[in-house]
Amino acid sequence: MKNYLPAFRNWHFKPIWFKISLALICLLLADKGYSNGLFYHHGNNAPIVVHGKVTDSLGNPIAKASVIEKGTTTGTVTNDKGDFVINVSRKNALLTISSVGFITKDVQFTDENFITVTLKDSRSSLDEIVVIGYGTSKKGDLTGSISSIKGSDINAAPVSNVVQGLEGKIAGVNVTNTSGGKPGGDITIRIRGFNSINSGNGPLYVIDGFPGVGDLNSINPNEIASVDILKDASATAIYGARGANGVVLITTKKGAAGKTVVNFDYSQGIQAPLKLYHLIDATQFAEVANIVNEANGLSPVFSNPASFGVGTDWQRQLFNTAPLQNAQLSISGGDQKMKFTISAGYFSQDGIEIGSGYKRTSLSTNIESKISDKFTVGAYIYGAGIVNNADDPAATSAALTISPILTVKDSTGRYLTNSDLASKYGFGFYSKGNPIAMANVENTTTQTHVLANTYLQYKIIPSLTFKTTFGADIEYGRYGYYEPNGTPDGGTINVGGTAQLSTSKYVSWLNENTLTYDKHLNDRNYLNIVGGITFQGTASSSVTATAEGFTDDFYKYNNLSLGSIQLPSSSTTDSYQLNSYFIRGNYELDNKYLATFTSRIDGSSRFGENNKYGFFPSGAIGWRVSQEDFMKQITFISNLKLRASYGITGNQDIGSFQSLANIGGTQYILGGQRVVGAQPITIANPDLKWEKTAQFDLGIDVAFFKDRLSITADYYNKITSDLLLEKPVPASSGFTTSLQNAGKVGNKGIELSINSVNVKSNDFQWNTGFNITFNRNKVLNLGGTDAIISNGYLWYFGDYSIAKVGYPIGEFYTYKFEGIWQTSQAAEAAKYGEKPGDPKFEDVNHDGVINSNDLTMVGSAQPDFTYGFSSNLTYKSFDFGITLNGTYGNKVMNDSYIDVNFPNGTTNLTTDAFNNRWTPTNPSNTHMRIGSDINPSTSSEYLESGSFLEISNVVLGYNLPKSLTDKIKLSKVRIYASVQDLYTFTKYTGYNPEANAFGADNLRLGYDYSYYPLARTFNLGINVTF
């Protein structure tokens, strides 16, 4: 472009040339058909013969490349040696040279009669545009560690959440589906390990430049054109106090100039539970209770166990196959001045657990208009409505523990629980509720989410652009809960219905102002500088009202005044603000030596009055070794780049007002009425500030055989200090913890990703990708304390997670299971008050008593490595894709077994615990006897390997032949079938090794309790473009 600008300018000053041109254009328009001839005949003299050669960037000849004189029909193709001969009409003629797989190039023929043309491979990943914070860059020019993934790869099969589509695809990015098949459930994403113990560990999400978008679940993944993940400090420092956990940049689909394209996609799927527990039947259940009584010297509970038969399979009652629907429509197009995309989406997923489901309807407009050469305006507006019928998280544990003897309801329509069995038979059957009744409790969130971001861009001079954006992220939520009369949840029978309704509002506004200077200063030097000032404010509020004692279930939560007991309503309000100033410079010398410097100053209202502003600098250098002359000889290496970066980023992810001494409200009863009290809740900390993560990254990008094989490897070392730690303080202060900056956590690791194009021909293409990440996480310091112990799901049974100096975050801290006391060990067992057949725990301090002093670290919830593999094949009209992902070396605590593998007769059992129980004649060392009177306790007995390899996605597609699509006037029709979560290879015996009952908790990792089972989803879909 820059070459032609002076010429245009000249026209203004030379009216005669202008007039001639105008005349020519008029002629052109007047008779297009004649114009070619016109030029030919009125050109200079006789044709000129030009010889030339076309090669690729490595100097290899390109055969069958097309060579055309621009503006004419004169053309030829190269031979096998890449040579061509063409007659051109005049001197200075333009030749357009193109070949499949290469970027088309115009060359000006001057005086030479032999020209060599080098075409760049259009598939070269080095020219791919990568989104970086506040700008874009060619992949080849990057100095930081950034991984990109296309929207089409995320949406290879219908996913409800964009993060789900990242699973297993990017090195250093660990996506864990902690909530199984739950529609709209939590998915955690951790980039390069765990930095924080009490603050957030999730990355910053930025959608089209809008940072900190609250709820990603409500974003339609089909909106997304690409996701770029910033991993090292050089890349993330531009996001300063929010960059420490990595940044996920999401770019939405934009229209392109040209024909208007309409795309419609519809798929219908069915989900089924992937795996269920094998539990004993009603007859065996009755036998267990009898064995327990026999062990205690009592008469049998049931006189004829066999009379109960098989009984109720509660898991089958609770979990069912469920449909899934996804429909997407988009229209995009535009011209040189205006581009647009309008899309609409509908996603509906019923849960495999009855009573749960998720629906999302979304609409968006993306528009960009060039008002003049200098001004461009654009807007992205996204709106979504979500209805989420949540499950009852305790329903699964109720289904596992409830007796198969019971039916769902009795003859009067009343829900039954183990309590009914207990009072009928006088045995202590323990009730966790009736799972079907619990699943039918209404638990619905409706949400409206609007994200709007507008911008105005002004080209001050060609190399200097000013851009200002205004945006808002608005969410409105309404949560309704209704527990009908007679619902036995836990053990409590609800007398009168209970209703709760809450509404919440979240508004985040943003103004960003940037100046970008981008210029090739000369042949050797390129400079890009971005500076900016941004302001972002967030305000949220909520109201909750609760009433109980509804005699009529009709009203649910829609008329709270009809509850006989009105519970206190509550409301909250919160706000915070960020003021930021940043600058980034990118410099390139000779297209070989790259340097980046970034710094950001972030001011956050969340921090103490003494520390409102923080400074986050980073620097990086890159060396494109393959551009060096000495590398030209080594032709099998098509790209080689070394990168190094160091920088400091922050984490401000704590709530607002945390540095202040908060007087909170409490309540008490005086005179039979509620009175309100005031009580200090927090100690002031005026020095509170962000967590600081210093990261060093060393990376190499190498590609072989014309980029057919490319490898990226990174080593990183992160130290997070000044942790935002809920540091225990002596409780004699009246407080148990205080939020302070104390402690250090380290993460270091290696990421490797290998991509290869195995076969590349017209009919058959085959690509594979593999990535693997080794992260080593270690607590380095906890500000004076040695360990932070956090209660696990069933902590009162000895189930804890620990962060201890010198160990990874989230080690399991519990009793160590040492097998079963055998008959020969009766005397020793008796010292611990136990008998043969009882479980044996390690007496860590050898004091002859097993108590909490014997809790010990028994394993880590963090994997040794995580990995992913994907492969895509295209053969003629067929395409096939498969994605696998896995972890190795992590442990999962299956707390379900405290119920179903602890045979004291009070709950249902697994067939394993029943069939393999210890008896004098079956001296099992893994399963205890039935009827032991010891206290239940969690131990390493329930800790299992969480290593797995999951076939997360398989897609098979078929494109209808063009002859057929032309007939029906469509440009493309693809029919596809997919299976998600097809199979998991694992030794884990629970529902899913990715389980975590604590969702995205930082410290309590890998707890499986009352899990929503993973679902296998079969989909059939059609995609139509016209």
Next chain:
Amino acid sequence: MKKFKINIAVFTVCLFYLSCSKLEEHPQSFITQNAYYTNEKQAVAGVNGIYSILTSPGCYGYFYRLAELPTDQGETGGLFQPSEPTTSSLNNFTFNSSNSTFEDFWQDHYIGINDANLAIAKIPGISMDATEQKRLIAEARFLRALLYFNLVRLFGDVPMPTTYTNSTENLDLARTSTTEVYKLIESDLTSAIPDLPTSYSATDIGRATKGAALTLLGKVYLTLKDWQDAKSTLKSVIDLNQYSLFPNYSDLWQLSNKNGQEFIFSVQYQAGVINSAYSTEFAPRSSGIQAGQSYGEVAPTPTFLKLYASNDTRLSFFKDSYPKYQSSVIVNFGHPFCFKYFDLDEGGNSGQNYPVLRFADVLLMYAEAENEIDGVGDGSMYSSIWGLNQIRVRAGQPAKTSTDFTQSSLRNEIWDERSRELCFEGHRWFDLVRTNTLIQAAAAAGKTATQKNLVCPIPQPEINADKNLVQNPGY
């Protein structure tokens, strides 16, 4: 165009200045500590805040765990399912410093103490009605004394902050001697007594009264074996003529009587507003006799039940069977459970109060002190046996005469009567330690307590967090 450029520049600069000073936080849903305690209403709310800690699990919510389980009176009621190690280790004296019951107790008591310290420091600076101001300070002092009294009896020497916490500096407090703690308790109570009213109007029922402070002070003196002061203080409670025994023992546990004539200070609950859990905690686990889940945390030991004469009316509060909820089917528990707090229809919504101080306790404490000073007495008013007989007669037992006892046998009889009368109301462990009978009483119930169990272990998380805190011997 140039003008436009300037406009953009001006606009940007304006934005910069407009926004950069706005990083101060102005919370709207709470008031910061330094801005609080500026008016009468905040003074009242601040003192209400101290009361509110009484219902917390670590305060009186789970008080019965520590007061009844490590004694001869109570045991875990987990007949149907073994109880949690937290409670079973209390029952059999295998507990250690990591038992969360101690940590909860410690934390919640000190939260209340910090609240009280703040109120005591701040309320004098508020301009408000002088009588109310004095009363509120006196209430705060009463509550601080009550909380310290629980702490010092359970743990021995304890850290004794008397000022509120305002920063994280200097929080590693060492333990203050028992003597010093008792001095603070005594001075708090003696200064509170004159400023507290003998009774409250209907809307303030539940606040600390003069009688409550006197009774607590009497209990403190009795614990310190200061018989003379105990006697005179407790006599002044009797002479207030504010309190009397209900005619029937069962009247005590009627919900309609919950702040009636015999109750001096109780933790207040109201069904559906702040529910008490005692009904479900004491009812046999999973028995189906209540609308909700019952837990059977504590049950009477057979040893303890032998203390009762067979015609003692109080025995009716121990049942080993009961009709199933909304049914005529009788559920047999195979073991008696305490039904004092039983609230049939509660379904998780019980309004049963927890009695901290009641008049029967005053009479028995008076009798004990008087016996130490003057011996058995003749049965006339203000004699030791007079106090005992009032309790006996109400329970349907014949009055005793002076010839039935020596001073020593009456001492034992009063202790037993305390167990019969006040069982499962949070007294037993403290009485056994106070009277130095814990080890033998535990042995009689088949439990093994040792010398170290006369105080409880300082919670381990506190030892970890506070570098100046030293553990009790043996733990």
